[in-house]
Amino acid sequence: xxxxxxxxxxRREAMIDILASWDLDGAVPDEVGMSxxxxxxxxxxxxxxxxERMKDLPLPRGSRIVAEPRTDxx
Numbered sequence: 277x278x279x280x281x282x283x284x285x286x287r288r289e290a291m292i293d294i295l296a297s298w299d300l301d302g303a304v305p306d307e308v309g310m311s312x313x314x315x316x317x318x319x320x321x322x323x324x325x326x327x328e329r330m331k332d333l334p335l336p337r338g339s340r341i342v343a344e345p346r347t348d349x350x
Contacts, residue, residue: 287317309333 291313298304305313309330316326 284317284319287319291317305330305333 295304295313312321312326312329312333315321316323321329
């Protein structure tokens with residue numbers, strides 16, 4: 277699979293970068309926020325919809341969420 281042409285993979289890579297940036301600032305979304313992230317990556321939400329849903333959610337400082345392991349679909 278070529279990552280450059282896969283919109284799901286592009287959204288996933290973008291969210292990895294964003295989440296890493298938030299983590300460096302000590303802010304990590306809670307389970308509700310992660311649900312929005314997952315819905316965006318899966319294509320169930322557009323970027324404007326995801327932003328709208330995330331804008332009022334808290335980004336708790338110092339909390340940690342254990343990410344679900346990624347499985348290779350092949």
